Amino acid sequence: MGNAFNQEEMNKLTAENPLINELVSTQELFWMNPSYKHFQQGIKQAPLGEKDIIEAENRLLRFAPYIKKAFPETKEMNGIIESPIKEIQALQQHLEEMYSEKLYGKWLLKCDHDLPISGSIKARGGIYEVLKHAEELAVQYGLLGIEDDYSLLDSKRFKEFYSKYAISVGSTGNLGLSIGIIGAKLGFKVTVHMSADAKKWKKELLRSKGVNVVEYESDYSKAVNQGRIESEKDPLCYFIDDENSQHLFVGYAVAALRLKNQLESLKIKVDSDHPLFVYLPCGVGGGPGGVAFGLKLIYEDHVHAFFAEPTHSPGMLLGMLTGLHDKISVQDIGIDNITAADGLAVGRPSGFVGKTMEHFLSGCFTVSDHSLYKLLYKMAVKENIFLEPSALAGVFGPVQLFKTTEGKEYIQYQKLQHRMKNATHIVWATGGGMVPKAEMEEYMKAGFSEMEKM
Template sequence: MNNERLAELASDFPLLNNLVNLEELSWFNPNATTLEVGLPYVGLGEKDVRDASERLKRFAPYLCKAFPELEASEGIIESAIQAIPAMQESMSKKYSVNIGGKMLIKKDSHLPISGSIKARGGIYEVLKHAEELALNAGLLSPKDNYEKLYSKELKAFFSEHSIAVGSTGNLGMSIGIISAKLGFQVSVHMSADAREWKKNKLRSLGVNVVEHTEDYGVAVENGREAAKDDPKCFFIDDENSRNLFLGYSVAGDRLKKQFDELNIKVDGDNPLFVYLPCGVGGGPGGVAFGLKLAFGDNVHCIFAEPTHSPCMLLGVYTGLHDGISVQEIGIDNLTAADGLAVGRASGFVGRAMERLLDGFYTITDESMYELLGDMAELEDVRLEPSALSGMVGAVHVSKDHEYQSRMNLTLDKMQNATHLVWATGGGMVPEDEMAAYLAKSGR
């Protein structure tokens, strides 16, 4: 984008100047509306989410067999919720703001199988594809016990098929692990920012890791190109996949059940704020969609992005969605938050969810590392840098009185609020890698 066009765009959208200067900022969406008004734009509904949930239940016996760590949860891939009062107190002091209510963390960072939020959407899409192949081949019936998918016969059948995906790291981990376990030939196209240990883990499972010297968008495009001429190769499209989106969305109803068990109330007087790290948008978009279906207008979803990769904020704020990238306005898309290092947002997610998202904010790598150290020290929770991006959401919400007023979030409601930080990765990080993270945080 030339300087003249950028200046013209910035005159219409003044926050672009702050984005280009890599400043931490927040933007609360003036077009956020009710679930009733916003839902038709998504193109999916409760029936679709219910269908995804039922599919995961069918696969539970297989998952128990293939991954013994799931036996305790009877084959359901789910994460715990943890209160983080010490972190809440620390942040209130650090940022000179009263964070009312209670602050919790959703530990998708420690989901079984692949240790990140991608164990939801990524694994779901592979399972759905495997089911369709086996059903069409007459090797599986919906009435069967899906444990039979663990058989040598089915593994041999899946080995005749392949799967490809482009990833910054965690999605590739999830898809590589489950695909290899089922028997598929799988290729993961990794962007330049992907961690070496993630590549090594995949290779140890027999996954073909294709390394690219450029960013996420190039890795995805190369994966798509490599798969297009092979009728037996299924390309998982992180930028546009509705199946990935639905796999994530199942989290909403599950969270509602967890809250019921913990006696956490969410209603008009007890709002829920959820802070979701955002890369291309599929994971946070799908989770936010599920949350909206589960809690309606009483949940407020806010996306967090690195200052160097604010692609979803850029797309929704300007209304250009995937028609603009951070590189086009002079931002380099280089961040320690590898899972969020995406320059161009999903056009599907942006357009589907823009009316159901309350806001967006950016955070520097330095802030993420500092919070990483705080979380380890104060709450004994170890996370990847990208998973800390959601931590300051409560600060932005608590400070923005214009937003609170517009959304009728009165002082008493804010004092009754639940702030849920969605931690997205870190459970599988090797000890030496985590030690390096902590060293960068000054701990």
């Protein structure tokens, strides 16, 4: 038991929220958010809106010439950091057999594991916030105007300018990768404070780019806190706060504008008769929160967003269930926060994201490491797509929606029983594009081993 609550307080909390007992048992479960509201009600209390997302998209468009020049892999997309969507019908059919459940609708994978530069969803928010900071500095000192060609930034002059400044972040891995790669490329001195669960190859890759990596034996929250403390000592250091950053959040939200275009190009409708379900792996909450918020702005009540968390790290679910958000951690209720899904190994959620999404999030579900490895193996075999364990968390969403009592109740509550055949399910694949071959082979072995147990 953690130190935040005494036994009497914990007994009261559990009595008010009996689901805590199920969370403690680390069984897979599906939770429908009782605070969910119709979009027009919820948006009145939201701290951000459409103009914030459009401003972020415009900033990314200004930086596209720089990205195209500095990262040749983005040349084909003219410097736009974006991923494709792909139908995963073979996996859908296989999971119907595996779980003995009809899984209605069209299944699509949003391939953020294929995002250029850092191979994960963090290439959205992480890179965006670094670019925003770089722009503000250059404009402040008269080196850049927003009408200029931003490819100018890929030059000795700008690298020397940025080398006077530092950037710091706490990370379980992928956010650190995205910030480290773009920050170092621009010329900043970057320090990434890495938690114990961060993969060794991610640390080595960062160091190869000239990034200072500080390792901790404890979890994500400690790495973030230390990063914050260290950066406060240096007036020229900019701390990217994964737990509270609105800039990260809107950077992720830009994905919604682009997904809308992708769905329209595939002639996929989203309306009252054609509901859209989106399943997003969740760590501290910024990435999935930003994407879900952006989608709610576009599709309002026709989109249903769910967060996916490991059974051993259900931080966002716990925070929203109790209404305590970042005032409670999974360690407080006796869960160890240890999972193979390193990017999701976050015991204390973002209070900013939890409160922002309180009325927009349809629910959360949890998934075990055993299921993640099975799904990883099946995704590779059936679709020839190779992801890291955390990126498979969303795949379990449609299974839980159709199979669990709570999932069926959600469908009925939303009066969607007769519309599910027309539904589109988007599973967000959040990372895996930069996983070394040897590491992926180990993941595949673990997945095969889990399949053998069935």
